[in-house]
Amino acid sequence: MSDAPAPRAVVLGHAGFAAGIVSAARAIAGDVAAFAVVSNEGLDTAGIEAVLTTHLAQGVTVVFTDLPAGSTTMAARRLQRTYPALVVVTGTNLPLLLDFAFADGDPADAARAAADRARQAVLVSGGTR
């Protein structure tokens, strides 16, 4: 029997996006958030939904996706019909996952708060006009 903590959230992305960004998050934060990683590689929308459903059936209530227009987000949003408590956060970046990783309490609340702070982490500096 595994001692690994149950995932608190799924990170779902195109190709190697989820594995890459979760790897970066773990390098900084350790394995505190127990993210599950899902790629859309080789899957149609129904296939993505099937993989996600296995995680939702185990109690995961938060899915982080990459592209708002992507098949990843479409699949997650479609599952909100069956799982109304599911929170889907699009446009995932590293600050977002790190904020979520260090948050305690309800995962849905933590995801919303992390998204608010992650928006402020996208900054532009330098350059001349």
Next chain:
Amino acid sequence: MPLDLHRIDDRLIHGQVVVGWGQPLELRVIVLVDDEVAGSEWEQDLYRMGVPPDMTVVFCSAADAIARHAEFVRDPRHAMLLTGDIETMARLCAALPAIRRVNLGGIHHRPGRHQRLRYVFLSDAEEEALRALAARGVEITAQDLPAARPVPLGELLAGTRSS
């Protein structure tokens, strides 16, 4: 030609369509032809959320798409017509000789299908349907993204199949 691409893609509206093709073709309209989606406001809202504000999605049943195809061709905005399966595109091609080219963009694994490309899996019946389309003069190529090499149907079906 404003209706730039007729594409079969089982993910329908997704990143490759909206960004990968949408930006270089300057797409402003996606005609999504799917009988199930055309009958579901909920599904339509879902797909509308996936496109940028300057892109319009027109939802049609196959019958509506056949009736309105000339209107889509006349529209000066760059557009893509999208079906989720070969059967629907074959219906359109049978009724609309104006469709001369079809793009296979993504047909993913399901039981009974064999792999032809990384993003194209076909059943025997689907291969036969594509051959029939080609026999009527429709040029069929597989190409997931604009920068990828278009793979002609003959080459696609000539290779070894894997399950």
